[in-house]
């Protein structure tokens with residue numbers, strides 16, 4: 001496993017970046033994956049969503065957030081008036097599934113995250129959403145706590161960033177949905193402020 005790829009050159013071509021990522025074997029997760037989950041959505045998306053890692057369904061289908069968590073995420077996004085194709089690009093801290101859906105290790109995150117940073121550079125979103133504790137820790141630092149910092153605007157990679165609970169946490173504890181909805185209302189307001197004052201959402 002390479003210690004770090006942060007000194008690797010940035011790729012300026014999105015298609016070439018995708019080619020490199022889907023053939024990546026820089027860490028041991030490549031040995032157990034079925035698919036590399038590059039991410040999907042609008043490559044010029046105003047909003048980028050960053051999760052933790054692909055799970056079983058994602059690994060099998062080759063797409064991000066397609067299992068139960070993904071279905072809940074899609075419902076939340078739909079209520080906000082956001083679509084994957086138009087408003088969003090969705091990716092993860094690591095792009096291959098950790099066995100048994102365990103949390104990616106710091107070493108795996110360190111090796112894989114340059115791909116994510118490269119994606120952020122090319123997509124250049126105005127707003128980023130971090131889903132859950134792991135995305136928050138690896139993107140913002142270990143001092144941040146999802147229970148304390150969710151719903152607050154922070155800066156990551158120079159981007160306005162909102163940490164929110166991971167949809168899997170909402171499935172485990174539905175009482176977190178109320179806070180999460182408040183957080184997404186802030187995101188819709190910021191999107192209107194930044195990009196489109198006429199953005200339609202039936203519920204915000």
Ligand code: SF4
Nearest residue numbers: 024026027030096112
């Ligand atoms: S997790 Fe990331 S670094 Fe590891 S093999 Fe997959 S794409 Fe490469």
